[in-house]
Amino acid sequence: MQEEPGDQGTDSWLSGGYWRTKLPWRQKAASKPAQSLADNSSIPFYSSLSAGPSEAPPPYEDLREQPTSLVEKDGKTPRDNTDQKAKHDLESGTHSRFNAPANQTGKLPALRKIGRGGSDETLASLDKSWRYHRQEFGSTDTKTVARLFDLCRCWNTLGMLRDAVETEAPQGLSWTIKARNTEFFDFLLQRQVDVDRPDEEGKTPLFHASTLGKAFIVRRLLDAGANVHCTAGSVTPLHVSAEKNYTSIVDYLLEAGANVNALNSKGNTALYWASNNGNLEMVRKLLGKGGQANHTAPSTISPLHVAAARANPSLGEKFALHFAAGKGSRSLVTLLLDAGVGVNTTSAKGHTALHIAAALGNEDLVDRLLARSASVNLKSLSGFTALHDASLAGHIVVVKQLLYAGANIVFTTYTGYTALHFAAEKGSLDVVQRLMEAGSDVNAQSIRKWTPLLYACSEKHLAVIEFLLDHDANPNLFDY
Template sequence: MSKETFTFTSSTLRSLRLQQEMLEWEDRRRAASRQSVSRRYQPSLGSLSALPKPARRPQYCRDPAVHNALYTGDLPRVRSIFKDESTANLIVETLSEELVWSAEMGLWVLTPQKKHTSPLCITAARGYQDCVKHLLLQGAEVDAVVGGKAAIHESCANHRAECTRLLLSYSANPNLLSEDGLAPLHLCTTQESLPCAQLLLEYGALVNQNTRDHRASPLHVAAKHGLDDHTKLYLCYGAKVAHRNREGETALNTACANADRPEEAGRYYRVVKRLLEGGADVRIAGRKNHTPLHNACSNCHIRIVELLLQHGAQVNVRNCAGYTPVDCALQAVEDYLEGQPERLIATLLDHGAASINPKMLKFCALSPQAMEVVLNSYDRIPPCDSWVDSVPLEVWQEHQVFYDSAVYLVNQPRRLQHLARCAVRKQLGPQCHQGIAQLKLPSSLQDYLHLPLEGYLQ
């Protein structure tokens, strides 16, 4: 038998008994409801011919053996069970226990939850192409939305390209919305789903169709999940890079906001690069007035930050809380100690970031390297009361030379060499990153102007 057949343990048997009791109770409730309706409305024989033809009454299947045949893709069993239109359109009903919060009892309780789906949805989600074809030939409704989704949604969400192709060839609607307001393209959220996305577009899917609630386009979805190939595909089909979702964010905002995992940095960088090449505007602010640069700095993504700056991102624009991108970078230091936040801060300063408020120094407490870059951006060391107590003892002891030098220089004049560095950087302003290289200075002095790490202050 397949690995997906059911194991009948004692707990399973108890669950089945509970399920059977619930189903019997539901049958009795439905029968009573039908009988009540029948008593209230009994048309005369003469009026029967004028009544509209009733819609097909849904039939529910609760047989575990039938469920097992569908979930395991047992084609001979499926052929023997689903022989006509009525059986092909059965509603598969299951009961499962889920934790639900009970306000009356004040605790989480296991509550039976009824779930509905269709044979076509089950087989399409699992890639059982032969079973899908058999059900369609028997009259299964290709666009039936059961349990919130149609078969085309399930095949795309589970990247079953061959089933997607088969459904589309049987006239499945490539723009059909699920009960959650998602089109099939919105469910292509993994790299493996790229063939499904290509098929949907070939069969007429709308590349700029929005989700019902959040007004997110397929391009937003691809940007959120860092899908470079999907992004390229949608742009080739005319996706609008300037489209903004309900929160006012473009796909570029979305990509920068979701690039928060260092191990996935590369693919989000490629998506951002692709969007910028497609004409995305780096200045558009989204939720909480965050620009793409704010989001990239909050995720300590140095390569994306450099890319945005190359395309004209404004380094001193403020979000709704009054924070600049460098403020966001400082607030992210503790979360990305391994991401070299000092490089990011130095890059922003080289592109003209305004002088950093000394009150923000406390966010560098765990990174003496970031602290050194910020302190070297001043012509004199500000009072250390705002940050010195935030440095853990073990960090202080490990980097005692640096911290002792910082405390010693509070409100003391810095060396003339450092003051000259501050004067040159101030003169160059936002062009530090380019202007320093054009100065006729030895390479050692050019490096010094870029605020290199030395491990102490002087």
């Protein structure tokens, strides 16, 4: 296993030749004799902070036993000076060039020496090196505060860290969650930072933890008093955790008092989001916690609609371009129907769940909806019935199901299309044949005066053209 920087002895990059020869203060410090407690001018611990590499400061255990209340000439104790340094480092950050070795290893080099009871020379070198790079490069990047974690831990272990806070890093706690830095998260939480302080995106630590699925972090934040009702753009942590199917987080949030029926700016609940993602168990959980199955958004889209499909652009809904067909949809629709959702509830465009299932060709879902007394001939605002949708998509099995359930073959859309018009234009010969068997008018004309034969000719569907001509389609009917 490769050794990490900081475990390589006194010749590490921090205490090695570069710092010994390149920086003037190193040579200067090396020529200073160590001060003793008897001098009444300086405390050994304070002296060790400016000690050069040739000196031998007291070991870690000895430092812990030395008094920290003795006062220097300037009226400050070693504790005061160390606290001031720690707070300054936390507030100012440091330059990325100095952090490069730390980034490569995930740890600041040589700091484990102090934790193991080694000398504090490393602490002195680290403190001076940091100060040098801040002065040299003028860094103001406060997000590097997390990279100071090991330094903070050392000072904290020594009993010297008293006032360090995220003064200049308001996004500090959220940043540790996004960076998955649990150690520094624990450190800040122990310092009793504001757990509800939002970051530059307006999101609180609880929102970030819920989004990333960090159940343990969510639990810690809630125990620390985080506001379970916080929002980011009107979206609650419950919305995002329900959408992503984070069951443990949803449990924690609900136990902490989250509103299961909270609405976002579009009027959608967490139940709606879970339905949109097809999360069967999550929907069951939210329903069991009081989720309103019959709630509809201002667009009058219910969870049942999104359970039937997560969008079909031909239906004019404002959803993503993908479907929720399959076994999960059938179970989810059944769950919602059992919870009392109206099977014939219509959307803002007048579509029912049957319209959506027919357009998707979801045979199982069509069966389930028809068995629950879905109206087979309800029209959308554009005049579409479920039979129009199935014929337009060329779903022969669904067409047969709907005809068997009593679908009307004469109904037209507001543009005068019959189901046969759609099937002929699509080129679905099997659908055309079944509709003709059911008694469709082969010469029906749309508002444009087009017949099914003209639509088939416009798309060059030769098989459909031949079939229609063989069944008395009039080739002399056309628009002018």
